[in-house]
Amino acid sequence: MTRLLARLSQRLERHLPEQRLFLRSDTTTRFVRLRPVTQAVALTAVTGFFAWGIIATSILLMDAIGSDNLRDQALREQANYESRLNQLAMERDARARETEAAQARFTEAMERISEMQMQLLASEERRLELETGIDTLHASMRRLVRERDEARSRLEEVTQTLAAETGSTRTASDRARDTEEMLDYLLVAMDRVGQNNYDTLMDAEQARQQARHLAMENELLKDRNHMIFSQLEEALEQVMSPMQRVFRSAGVSTDQIRRLVRQGASSQTASLRPIAVSTSGSVAESPDIARANSILGQIADVDAYRRGIDRLPVARPVNAAGVRQTSGFGMRRHPLTGRQTQHNGLDWAGPRGTPITASADGVVKQAGRQGGYGNLVIIEHDFGIETYYAHLNSIDVRAGQRVSRGQRIGGMGTTGASTGVHLHYEVRVNGRPVNPITYVRAGEHVF
Numbered sequence: 339m340t341r342l343l344a345r346l347s348q349r350l351e352r353h354l355p356e357q358r359l360f361l362r363s364d365t366t367t368r369f370v371r372l373r374p375v376t377q378a379v380a381l382t383a384v385t386g387f388f389a390w391g392i393i394a395t396s397i398l399l400m401d402a403i404g405s406d407n408l409r410d411q412a413l414r415e416q417a418n419y420e421s422r423l424n425q426l427a428m429e430r431d432a433r434a435r436e437t438e439a440a441q442a443r444f445t446e447a448m449e450r451i452s453e454m455q456m457q458l459l460a461s462e463e464r465r466l467e468l469e470t471g472i473d474t475l476h477a478s479m480r481r482l483v484r485e486r487d488e489a490r491s492r493l494e495e496v497t498q499t500l501a502a503e504t505g506s507t508r509t510a511s512d513r514a515r516d517t518e519e520m521l522d523y524l525l526v527a528m529d530r531v532g533q534n535n536y537d538t539l540m541d542a543e544q545a546r547q548q549a550r551h552l553a554m555e556n557e558l559l560k561d562r563n564h565m566i567f568s569q570l571e572e573a574l575e576q577v578m579s580p581m582q583r584v585f586r587s588a589g590v591s592t593d594q595i596r597r598l599v600r601q602g603a604s605s606q607t608a609s610l611r612p613i614a615v616s617t618s619g620s621v622a623e624s625p626d627i628a629r630a631n632s633i634l635g636q637i638a639d640v641d642a643y644r645r646g647i648d649r650l651p652v653a654r655p656v657n658a659a660g661v662r663q664t665s666g667f668g669m670r671r672h673p674l675t676g677r678q679t680q681h682n683g684l685d686w687a688g689p690r691g692t693p694i695t696a697s698a699d700g701v702v703k704q705a706g707r708q709g710g711y712g713n714l715v716i717i718e719h720d721f722g723i724e725t726y727y728a729h730l731n732s733i734d735v736r737a738g739q740r741v742s743r744g745q746r747i748g749g750m751g752t753t754g755a756s757t758g759v760h761l762h763y764e765v766r767v768n769g770r771p772v773n774p775i776t777y778v779r780a781g782e783h784v785f
Contacts, residue, residue, distance in 0.1 A: 350374035652781025683764035712754020726764035
């Protein structure tokens, strides 16, 4: 070791010759010898100290700049998310206005159909009355002809009897003249009856033509209504199918959705009530009315589904940039104990303080610390659904507070039984944990 130091000192002496530091007092003078190795160690220490100061200052500056960039990026993401929510709300309102306009046009068309049907029924009743009148005229003509023949027979019998008894030509002439007058009267009456019969037949023919014309218009109207109904049914099918897939994916019955949403509604929209047309006699309900009521029922279901989706936790609880999913639902190896255990939710990792938002409208059931969950927020939603947000760094809501979808409830943290900054998110239905990814994927079909 001594030889190594001596050799090193010889090499350093070329650049760092030996120096002496004199210390003078009142009576004596002393000096300190600074060998090359000592000078090299001192220079190395001073250089390392300055280098460490420069590196630490650079790290602090980079950390400050990076924090500002992340904060600005988070604010921009939040602004974009809120803008997207507003745009979706505007689109939803536009679809609702289009549905109401289509319903108004449909109601107007059904009123016109009802008027045409009433006109057709009136024309059919008029035709029946005309046919009855024609039959009555025919019966009257046959009766008059029969009475005329009977009168002629009686006249001939009376004439022969008077001629045989009296032999008077004057009486026969008078009787002949009376008979001619009677015949003239009968002929005039028959001409009048014939003219009335002709006029009645013409009226009946016009009524038949008008009935055929109304029947053709009714058929055309039925074809046009069929096309309108078909288009409405196809449009409703395109709207309802994605919503029904959402409820099937989320494990919620569509019958339950319709029942609960309609129970919560104060009154049914007047435009969605079934159409009721009063009829008399044996006239049955029109098939178009039944089909229209079926479409109105489907429109009411669409409105119920839309309200139901708004009440399901289908939104992601964290949407900031740089967030990634680290663990799914099901059996896994516990990061602390190392044993295989059931994981009842989803985990997302990200920077500390990342905004955590409510996945649906609801009421905060709990907001505080709870065992291994750390800082925990529990929100109660409709249909017996609850959502859990665990390991939060901060809590921005309180128990009993009503929150809306997308509202911030806290910041991401690592409180409780946690190995790093992340969000543990659970969805429970009637107290039973279910896979949250089912609801998240279901929401991707709508939002």
